[in-house]
Amino acid sequence: MGCCRCPSPSPCRAARRHRPGPGRFATIAYHAIGEDGRDKHYSIAESMLVQHVSFLRQDGWHFIGIDALLAAPDGRRPLPDKVLLLSFDDGYDDYATRVFPLLHAVNVPAVVALVTSWMETPANGTLDYGGTPTPRRGLITWAQARAMQASRLCEFASHTHDLHHGVPANPQGDVKLAVVTRNWNGVRYETDAKWKRRIETDLARASTILARELGSRPRCMMSAGGPRTTLPTMSMSPGSCSAAAGWCISNPTRSPTS
Numbered sequence: 001m002g003c004c005r006c007p008s009p010s011p012c013r014a015a016r017r018h019r020p021g022p023g024r025f026a027t028i029a030y031h032a033i034g035e036d037g038r039d040k041h042y043s044i045a046e047s048m049l050v051q052h053v054s055f056l057r058q059d060g061w062h063f064i065g066i067d068a069l070l071a072a073p074d075g076r077r078p079l080p081d082k083v084l085l086l087s088f089d090d091g092y093d094d095y096a097t098r099v100f101p102l103l104h105a106v107n108v109p110a111v112v113a114l115v116t117s118w119m120e121t122p123a124n125g126t127l128d129y130g131g132t133p134t135p136r137r138g139l140i141t142w143a144q145a146r147a148m149q150a151s152r153l154c155e156f157a158s159h160t161h162d163l164h165h166g167v168p169a170n171p172q173g174d175v176k177l178a179v180v181t182r183n184w185n186g187v188r189y190e191t192d193a194k195w196k197r198r199i200e201t202d203l204a205r206a207s208t209i210l211a212r213e214l215g216s217r218p219r220c221m222m223s224a225g226g227p228r229t230t231l232p233t234m235s236m237s238p239g240s241c242s243a244a245a246g247w248c249i250s251n252p253t254r255s256p257t258s
Contacts, residue, residue, distance in 0.1 A: 025064065025083040028052070029222070033094040046098045053106060056084060065109030066155045066219050086110040089159055089222055091119060093137070096144040103153050112148070113159035113222035116209040119145075128165055142213045149214055156214055158221035161206035163199070179224050 032043035056063075061084045069085070071077035086103075088095050091114040103110055121127045121136040128134075140148075148154040166175035168184045179199065183190040190198075203221070211217045 025069065025079060025085055027085045027087055029087045029089055030099075031089055032092045033088075033098045046094075046102075049099070050102060053102070053108060057106075063108045065153075066111065070219070087113060087157070087222055089113045089224075090115060091139045091145075091159075093140050093144075096140045096148065100148050100151070100154065104151060107153070109153050109155070111155045111157050111220065111222070112145075113157040114145070114206075114210065115159045115161070115164055116206045117162035118164075119213075120209065130164075131166060146214060155220070156210060156218060158203060158206040158210060158218045160221075160224060161202045161209065163202055164224060177224065 030044070030049070033046050033049055034043045035046065059082075061082045062080055064079070064083050064085055068077060068079065068083070072079045086108065088099060088110060091112060095112055099110070102108075118127045118129075118136070118139055119142065121139075123136055123141075125136045126133040127136055127139075145156060149156060160179060163177070163179035165178055167178045167181050168174075168186075169176035169181045170184050182192070182195050206221075207217045
């Protein structure tokens with residue numbers, strides 16, 4: 001499976017370059033959807049998202065959700081050509097006020113990936129967004145998430161609990177994303193075993209919180225920090241995703257704010 005991030009004005013080149021064959025699917029991962037697309041990192045204008053969806057539909061793409069992916073491997077419902085999964089990372093408030101009304105109007109499913117430590121921040125509090133204190137009010141609420149989920153168009157995925165921050169990566173003082181970095185504590189690097197345990201503990205905590213707030217464990221997760229990690233395997237470890245699923249979609253960005 002692959003991920004096609006599309007911050008550019010037109011998805012045409014990206015869609016054609018990543019066009020999947022039979023039995024495969026493509027994804028487009030969005031972040032903030034703003035009025036003019038310039039107020040947040042990795043954001044685009046709402047009007048641009050409308051153009052993307054319109055173009056993709058006219059170009060013959062089929063929008064699918066997680067149910068279709070789960071039905072495909074065992075042959076119950078093979079995927080047609082040119083199938084596409086839309087995902088929206090981080091849980092911005094734009095998703096409830098701009099994205100969900102659009103998806104509902106055109107009957108397009110999508111996956112929304114939540115960072116549960118951000119979601120657990122008090123309503124009047126701030127969260128660490130790539131090293132920048134950011135108001136919690138910039139994210140959707142749990143009540144909004146439940147309303148979106150009730151439509152059956154939006155599926156909520158894990159985007160980790162608290163792995164979107166930087167950690168010391170080496171003696172030279174570089175800071176890298178916690179999810180892919182073996183911490184440097186000033187003396188030695190974190191061992192692979194400790195890193196694996198840290199990541200698995202985080203994913204399990206995210207899954208527990210999502211189950212508590214939304215009624216079920218996530219059936220998929222959106223990986224942060226690059227596609228070449230062991231997260232696809234670790235996302236299927238006990239407590240991380242529902243036993244029936246375990247999809248992990250990799251996000252190729254290397255930014256702590258992905």
